[in-house]
Every structure is written in C-alpha cells, then in structure tokens.
Amino acid sequence: MRNSIIELIKQSASDKVAFETLDSIFKLYEQLQYSSNLNQLASDIFLWLEEEFAIKNMVFSLFDINKNNKTDILAKGDKFYLDDDLSQFFIINTHTNLNATISFCASSEEHSLFLENKYNSIEATFFIISTIVQNAILKKNFIDSASLDSVTNVFSSHYFIENLSSYLKLSNNKQNEIFLLMIGIDRFKAVVDEFNYEIADKVLIELARVIHSNINEFDIVGRLETDTFLVSILSNDDENQACEVAKKIISDFSKARVIVNEETRQTLQKTVSIGFEKFVLNSNMSLDDAIKNADIALVEAKNRGRGEFLKFSKINSSDNFKLF
Known part of the structure; x- marks a missing residue:
C-alpha cells in the first residue's frame, strides 16, 4: 500500500488526473477526522468510493484475528460474494486484533476493468486513511x-x-x-x-x-x-x-x-x-x-x-x- 501512494505522488507531478486523485484522497482524509463513530466513517468511505469510482456495492467489515470471525459494520447495494469475478477486497491493517476489510463488487465487466486500472489509487487511499480507521476501531472497542x-x-x-x-x-x-x-x-x-x-x-x-x-x-x-x-x-x-x-x-x-x-x-x-x-x-x-x-x-x-x-x-x- 505504501508503494502505491509513493507512485501516485510521483505521477501527480506531471499527470493532472493523478494530481486530482491525490487531492481527493487528502480531502477524504480530512473529512474522516470528523466522523463521529465507526459507522459514520464507513458511510463516508462508501460515499467517496461511489463518487470517485461509481462503486454501488460495498461491505465494510471488522475481522477479529483472535476470534477468527467477521462483523459487518456497513453493507451497501446488492449482496455479493468475495469469490465473484467482479469483486475486490482490501485489508486495512490497524495493528490491533481487529483489521478492517473493505470489499466491493463492480456493476459490470467494463466497470470491473475500470476498477482494476484504478487499483493503485484505491490502495493508496486505504493506506492514507488507515490511521483514522485504526483510531475509530480503538474507540469502538472501549466506548x-x-x-x-x-x-x-x-x-x-x-x-x-x-x-x-x-x-x-x-x-x-x-x-x-x-x-x-x-x-x-x-x-x-x-x-x-x-x-x-x-x-x-x-x-x-x-x-x-x-x-x-x-x-x-x-x-x-x-x-x-x-x-x-x-x-x-x-x-x-x-x-x-x-x-x-x-x-x-x-x-x-x-x-x-x-x-x-x-x-x-x-x-x-x-x-x-x-x-x-x-x-x-x-x-x-x-x-x-x-x-x-x-x-x-x-x-x-x-x-x-x-x-x-x-x-x-x-x-x-x-x-x-x-x-x-
């Protein structure tokens, strides 16, 4: 994930699209700092993914490493499975027993190819916001x-x-x-x-x-x-x-x-x-x-x-x- 953000920063120096993507990522980062709880944070991430990449189907989950179970925090759009050809998922390592997983499913094969081309940008986004997600999870555990x-x-x-x-x-x-x-x-x-x-x-x-x-x-x-x-x-x-x-x-x-x-x-x-x-x-x-x-x-x-x-x-x- 770190390599993705470094590559995006390099591209932004000469590529207008990369620059606009990077700017949008940091605007999301700023917005998420004001999310009142984990559910709100997940909802804000979905709205951003929908606007930037036309993603309509998403699940934000927490995976407990110690208990080996998954809890869905937010599910949007149609139900899908991770082994679907059109689905992708990302793991946000929070350095706790709980990791966040964000999975989504493309609406068509054409949309899937578009998301594959945007893979590095999406990965870079999750790297940037990982500290905020970590903090939200820590608070959820205690509050x-x-x-x-x-x-x-x-x-x-x-x-x-x-x-x-x-x-x-x-x-x-x-x-x-x-x-x-x-x-x-x-x-x-x-x-x-x-x-x-x-x-x-x-x-x-x-x-x-x-x-x-x-x-x-x-x-x-x-x-x-x-x-x-x-x-x-x-x-x-x-x-x-x-x-x-x-x-x-x-x-x-x-x-x-x-x-x-x-x-x-x-x-x-x-x-x-x-x-x-x-x-x-x-x-x-x-x-x-x-x-x-x-x-x-x-x-x-x-x-x-x-x-x-x-x-x-x-x-x-x-x-x-x-x-x-």
Whole structure:
C-alpha cells in the first residue's frame, strides 16, 4: 500500500488526473477526522468510493484475528460474494486484533476493468486513511454510552482515567511518551452566575470543538471536572510541537464567540489556561502522578492570570499553589 501512494505522488507531478486523485484522497482524509463513530466513517468511505469510482456495492467489515470471525459494520447495494469475478477486497491493517476489510463488487465487466486500472489509487487511499480507521476501531472497542460526557461528547472522567493506559498500549505509540494538557476555563463560575447553565454548556461545547480542531486523530480528550478537560497527545514525540498545540488552543478559544442572546446576537468570549506535563511509559512516574502534575500546573497557571500556559517542570518549589 505504501508503494502505491509513493507512485501516485510521483505521477501527480506531471499527470493532472493523478494530481486530482491525490487531492481527493487528502480531502477524504480530512473529512474522516470528523466522523463521529465507526459507522459514520464507513458511510463516508462508501460515499467517496461511489463518487470517485461509481462503486454501488460495498461491505465494510471488522475481522477479529483472535476470534477468527467477521462483523459487518456497513453493507451497501446488492449482496455479493468475495469469490465473484467482479469483486475486490482490501485489508486495512490497524495493528490491533481487529483489521478492517473493505470489499466491493463492480456493476459490470467494463466497470470491473475500470476498477482494476484504478487499483493503485484505491490502495493508496486505504493506506492514507488507515490511521483514522485504526483510531475509530480503538474507540469502538472501549466506548459505550456511559463513557461519553453528555454535554460535550468527549470521554467522561471515569472512562478517561480508567482506560488511558490500555489505550496507550493499543495505539502503538512508538515514542513511549505522551504529553498531557490539563485545560481549564478561566473564571467559569462567572458564566453560570451572570447567565445560566445552558450558556455555560455552550461554552463547554465550544471549547471541546476548539480542542478537537487542534489535535490529531490519535489524541484523546476527556472532561474531568465541570470546566476542566484533559488531552493526551499521543501523535508525536516533539515536546515543542505539543506546547504549540496547547498555545494554539488558548489562542483559538480566546477568539471564539458564544451566542448568549439570539435576539440581540450578544456574544460571550472566554479564555482558558493550560497546565502541561510529560509522561514517559515505564518510568518511575505513574500516570496518576503525571495527571496530578498537569493539574497542579493548571492551578498555578490560573493563579498567574488568564490565558496562561505553564509546564509543571517550570514551577518552582517556592511557588504557592492551592489544590481544591
């Protein structure tokens, strides 16, 4: 699969069709990052295949290597079998016990020849989106309705804390370290006091949106307390880049406007502060300690003002902070 995308990139330099195909693949990649669940992701893939390659018959399945069984997530069009002359299938290796299989059947022999000619482009597509499919499968394995915060639709506190260690192992983080961002809304209680809980929920939802728009599909978010979110950056091993992500969240949220009165179009702007800590797997520090350190850094950041970013490592022993 990797060779297919490399070849397509080379062709795109001089071939307009290859360039347009590559552009379409990356648009699909961007779109899939906003898929709310595995079923939605499978549906988005089908719609893309239908538009790009006129595919009407498709099955998106999960194959459990350990149990040796297959579960269909989405089936579209007429029923077909993999040994049909007009059918093709692709396996997306997710580096877990569950692999995704996407199979489809051409509508005619002419269509089948067309798909065979487009084989490398289709294979390149599945290589590009494999990380997003992997992440969706990992989430499907763990998530149930009790695992999501009812307001923001991010992970609940209990789920996030209890399952982060398992998630780290399954997500195949080669760097063996993650960065924790403890994010808190500055003076959030004032929103409730001045307006109401409905407006407060809108602020929380907007913050969740800003967070998701700045992180990678491998990174995960949990709501720990009323106005506090924890983000685990799993997707890169560059501490400076992780810090830039945090600062971008602070900047973007400060510009966000929440409508508090539909008639007058009155809006509200708030700020967030972020505490930062690095957690190294198999180190002397436990994950719980790393989370506590990020929380301490957040408290001290809020003590210093609004819209502040602070690493735990930058806190002096002489600093006075109070945990509640």
